[in-house]
Amino acid sequence: MKCLNCNSSEVIKHGRRKTHRGFIQRYKCKSCGYDFIKKDKYFRMKNSKYKIEKALKLLKEGYSLRQIKKKMRGISHTGIMRWNKKFTSD
Secondary structure, eight states, rough: OOOOOTOOSSSSEEEEEETTTEEEEEEEEEETTEEEEEETTTTTTTOOOHOOOOOHHHHHHOOOOHHHHHSSOOHHHHHHHHHHHHHHHO
């Protein structure tokens, strides 16, 4: 792992941060002292990884956005459109 600030490889673990999805490992750079969190593509997403992947799977299987919305409760059809745009462009 490399520092996001100075690109140094001298990075150590520096505690954990509690979020609504559980604990996230924090890191600190020994060179510049920058404190950061390794971000994945689900970082700061309100819904769980499981829920997002299930909705995208249903979309690939041919379900419409509104059918998925009815089936999964608590997700808007516009949210599914945004997930599709974000996660299929990678």
